[in-house]
Amino acid sequence: xxxxxxxxxxxxxxxxxxxxxxxxxxxxxxxxxxxxxxxxxxxxxxxxxxxxxxxxxxxxxxxxxxxxxxxxxxxxxxxxxxxxxxxxxxxxxxxxxxxxxxxxxxxxxxxxxxxxxxxxxxxxxxxxxxxxxxxxxxxxxxxxxxxxxxxxxxxxxxxxxxxxxxxxxxxxxxxxxxxxxxxxxxxxxxxxxxxxxxxxxxxxxxxxxxxxxxxxxxxxxxxxxxxxxxx
Amino acid sequence: xxxxxxxxxxxxxxxxxxxxxxxxxxxxxxxxxxxxxxxxxxxxxxxxxxxxxxxxxxxxxxxxxxxxxxxxxxxxxxxxxxxxxxxxxxxxxxxxxxxxxxxxxxxxxxxxxxxxxxxxxxxxxxxxxxxxxxxxxxxxxxxxxxxxxxxxxxxxxxxxxxxxxxxxxxxxxxxxxxxxxxxxxxxxxxxxxxxxxxxxxxxxxxxxxxxxxxxxxxxxxxxxxxxxxxxxxxxxxxxxxxxxxxxxxxxxxxxxxxxxxxxxxxxxxxxxxxxxxxxx
Amino acid sequence: xxxxxxxxxxxxxxxxxxxxxxxxxxxxxxxxxxxxxxxxxxxxxxxxxxxxxxxxxxxxxxxxxxxxxxxxxxxxxxxxxxxxxxxxxxxxxxxxxxxxxxxxxxxxxxxxxxxxxxxxxxxxxxxxxxxxxxxxxxxxxxxxxxxxxxxxxxxxxxxxxxxxxxxxxxxxxxxxxxxxxxxxxxxxxxxxxxxxxxxxxxxxxxxxxxxxxxxxxxxxxxxxxxxxxxxxxxxxxxxxxxxxxxxxxxxxxxxxxxxxxxxxxxxxxxxxxxxxxxxxxxxxxxxxxxxxxxxxxxxxxxxxxxxxxx
Numbered sequence: 001x002x003x004x005x006x007x008x009x010x011x012x013x014x015x016x017x018x019x020x021x022x023x024x025x026x027x028x029x030x031x032x033x034x035x036x037x038x039x040x041x042x043x044x045x046x047x048x049x050x051x052x053x054x055x056x057x058x059x060x061x062x063x064x065x066x067x068x069x070x071x072x073x074x075x076x077x078x079x080x081x082x083x084x085x086x087x088x089x090x091x092x093x094x095x096x097x098x099x100x101x102x103x104x105x106x107x108x109x110x111x112x113x114x115x116x117x118x119x120x121x122x123x124x125x126x127x128x129x130x131x132x133x134x135x136x137x138x139x140x141x142x143x144x145x146x147x148x149x150x151x152x153x154x155x156x157x158x159x160x161x162x163x164x165x166x167x168x169x170x171x172x173x174x175x176x177x178x179x180x181x182x183x184x185x186x187x188x189x190x191x192x193x194x195x196x197x198x199x200x201x202x203x204x205x206x207x208x209x210x211x212x213x214x215x216x217x218x219x220x221x222x223x224x225x226x227x228x229x230x231x
Numbered sequence: 232x233x234x235x236x237x238x239x240x241x242x243x244x245x246x247x248x249x250x251x252x253x254x255x256x257x258x259x260x261x262x263x264x265x266x267x268x269x270x271x272x273x274x275x276x277x278x279x280x281x282x283x284x285x286x287x288x289x290x291x292x293x294x295x296x297x298x299x300x301x302x303x304x305x306x307x308x309x310x311x312x313x314x315x316x317x318x319x320x321x322x323x324x325x326x327x328x329x330x331x332x333x334x335x336x337x338x339x340x341x342x343x344x345x346x347x348x349x350x351x352x353x354x355x356x357x358x359x360x361x362x363x364x365x366x367x368x369x370x371x372x373x374x375x376x377x378x379x380x381x382x383x384x385x386x387x388x389x390x391x392x393x394x395x396x397x398x399x400x401x402x403x404x405x406x407x408x409x410x411x412x413x414x415x416x417x418x419x420x421x422x423x424x425x426x427x428x429x430x431x432x433x434x435x436x437x438x439x440x441x442x443x444x445x446x447x448x449x450x451x452x453x454x455x456x457x458x459x460x461x462x463x464x465x466x467x468x469x470x471x472x473x474x475x476x477x478x479x480x481x482x483x484x485x486x487x488x489x490x491x492x493x494x495x496x497x498x499x500x501x502x503x504x505x506x507x508x509x510x511x
Numbered sequence: 512x513x514x515x516x517x518x519x520x521x522x523x524x525x526x527x528x529x530x531x532x533x534x535x536x537x538x539x540x541x542x543x544x545x546x547x548x549x550x551x552x553x554x555x556x557x558x559x560x561x562x563x564x565x566x567x568x569x570x571x572x573x574x575x576x577x578x579x580x581x582x583x584x585x586x587x588x589x590x591x592x593x594x595x596x597x598x599x600x601x602x603x604x605x606x607x608x609x610x611x612x613x614x615x616x617x618x619x620x621x622x623x624x625x626x627x628x629x630x631x632x633x634x635x636x637x638x639x640x641x642x643x644x645x646x647x648x649x650x651x652x653x654x655x656x657x658x659x660x661x662x663x664x665x666x667x668x669x670x671x672x673x674x675x676x677x678x679x680x681x682x683x684x685x686x687x688x689x690x691x692x693x694x695x696x697x698x699x700x701x702x703x704x705x706x707x708x709x710x711x712x713x714x715x716x717x718x719x720x721x722x723x724x725x726x727x728x729x730x731x732x733x734x735x736x737x738x739x740x741x742x743x744x745x746x747x748x749x750x751x752x753x754x755x756x757x758x759x760x761x762x763x764x765x766x767x768x769x770x771x772x773x774x775x776x777x778x779x780x781x782x783x784x785x786x787x788x789x790x791x792x793x794x795x796x797x798x799x800x801x802x803x804x805x806x807x808x809x810x811x812x813x814x815x816x817x818x819x820x821x
Binding site: 233234237240241244245327328329331332333334335336337338339506508509510 | 565568569570571572589590591593594596597598599600601602603604605606607608609613617618620621622662
Binding site for chain 1: 282283284285286287288289290291377378380388389390391393394474475
């Protein structure tokens with residue numbers, strides 16, 4: 001009897017601890033959400049530097065427009081490549097309700113207290129990727145995002161911030177890419193882009209300057225970002 | 232110079248010479264118009280894999296891109312048009328009987344064959360430059376200017392060439408393309424010297440080019456071993472001018488090898504022509 | 512004839528030979544052509560005439576022997592020699608897609624600079640002025656032959672070499688070409704070297720001749736010497752026939768071989784051919800036509816069988 005009670009008690013403690021841990025994990029996103037709740041939109045000048053074997057390009061410049069919750073557009077007079085994942089700051093991306101959040105570890109990051117959270121999407125149709133966030137809990141800043149969208153792809157973004165008006169926004173995002181190449185089907189007839197089974201590995205450094213925040217961007221300016229799919 | 236002028240006049244007095252230019256113009260116009268109409272589809276299909284990892288903005292499908300795209304098929308259709316003239320320039324004299332009037336003139340056979348060869352090279356240069364001019368002019372008109380995105384067939388690799396650099400690189404690329412095509416012209420010229428009709432040289436040259444291209448691209452060890460000895464392997468060296476960084480050593484090597492081919496082929500034609508008994 | 516010893520030798524071959532495989536197309540030919548000659552190179556088809564001409568015009572490389580033209584070795588001084596020589600080998604072929612004028616301009620300019628009026632003058636000589644700017648592909652065979660002669664004349668050569676120049680022409684065309692050849696030699700001061708398989712042609716135009724058979728030189732010399740010793744056969748159309756036969760029977764230098772349908776076949780001793788015509792006309796016999804008969808075969812057979820002293 002005593003043993004049964006003791007066992008039940010231990011089980012209860014573990015479960016409460018577990019429940020408390022889950023509640024703690026999602027709690028770390030609250031200050032970030034609150035911090036950027038007033039951020040409606042911004043325009044920023046972007047400089048992208050590529051250090052990728054598979055992509056030889058000079059530094060590219062463009063103007064990036066963001067509107068909460070998820071609108072993004074790039075304006076460039078010239079051809080401009082921009083990483084799909086982790087290339088721009090979108091504080092609305094990590095809504096608690098959309099993810100199953102677990103605390104992975106507590107750590108010291110760059111001399112400050114930090115936590116590492118794993119975010120697994122609730123609905124894989126909407127968000128086909130999982131994230132591992134490293135959050136500076138002192139400043140309520142996301143310092144690292146590790147994105148694992150699918151098919152063995154992995155992108156790690158490391159972010160540095162500066163103060164722009166009322167907001168701390170990224171001044172630099174370093175992306176580490178480790179991406180297998182795309183499928184070759186449907187492209188053989190265009191020899192200019194014939195594909196071999198090699199990956200994209202390397203680094204992309206994106207620097208941000210000249211933020212213009214909450215300028216009141218209209219929805220109209222956010223058109224298709226890339227080439228349209230054929231109908 | 233006089234002989235060269237006469238040979239050039241003779242070539243450009245024949246309507247078949249203009250077939251080549253006409254067809255090139257037709258191919259370019261059709262390709263560019265179709266690409267203009269299907270721009271989105273083409274871009275989507277070409278960029279689909281790359282778009283998984285990168286967002287792409289700007290005028291990718293610009294005149295330079297179209298030019299490079301069409302140039303990639305250079306080694307397929309241009310050799311045929313070259314052989315129409317190069318394969319005929321010597322053998323036609325035998326077919327038509329004019330060789331008997333030509334070779335009894337004071338100029339030596341050496342000078343005559345050299346003039347014909349220079350004319351062949353001149354025609355080849357003109358054809359490739361015409362291709363370039365029409366591609367670029369029409370391309371820029373229809374698709375506009377911009378940076379050039381190049382991919383390399385042997386690697387999954389994108390090269391971005393800034394707009395300011397593109398014209399010079401294209402000039403170098405076309406110069407290299409001319410040089411590549413002169414080997415086809417030299418081969419056709421040699422066959423023309425050996426034959427007494429034009430069909431043999433034309434078919435023979437195309438057969439050699441096609442077989443070499445096919446053999447050189449077979450993904451088997453044995454054919455890979457043969458590949459360095461086939462001139463077609465070096466014919467695409469013009470693409471290297473659209474790489475970053477430009478591999479000057481590789482370009483020089485390809486140019487020298489093609490130059491040696493030209494020299495060898497012309498020398499054989501030269502010797503054969505000088506020693507040939509004219510019995511027709 | 513003795514005056515010839517002081518005349519310049521324009522063309523001389525020493526042991527000229529050409530072998531194709533195992534067959535000798537020309538063997539050990541020693542020819543001499545003097546300035547002002549109309550030299551006929553006579554032989555049946557396949558005798559080696561064209562081969563010899565092609566060697567002289569550098570279309571073929573001799574297997575042995577040498578060629579001198581104007582005292583210069585042909586192969587050592589090719590350019591200098593050929594700038595004074597012109598020729599037509601077999602039928603003259605031109606660039607069909609070019610006009611007559613342009614053909615002459617291109618071909619002529621390969622020897623020396625030719626002016627427009629020189630080209631037009633050459634076309635006028637051969638009667639092609641009105642067709643000067645039409646493409647050669649519209650020309651008949653005879654017109655091309657005349658254009659060939661025009662291109663030969665254009666650069667005013669010292670030696671003209673013609674390979675069977677009347678082949679394919681109608682009688683009128685043949686007559687025109689023969690007349691032109693004689694004129695070139697007599698008035699133009701040119702030396703003409705032509706080949707033929709027609710004995711009649713030789714008799715009508717040539718001053719000197721060489722006979723070749725199976726690649727070998729059979730005879731060489733003056734036409735009158737080589738042919739004059741032989742009796743000639745003629746076919747003469749006369750009216751009235753009976754009177755003519757009766758008259759001819761009385762002549763010692765004529766033998767009547769046959770007479771029917773207004774035509775008499777005769778054999779005439781050397782040197783009396785022109786006398787025969789005068790005799791008939793002076794005796795009120797109408798001479799409607801007068802054709803010489805001699806087959807090359809007969810002539811060759813006689814030469815090779817040694818029945819005639821050469």
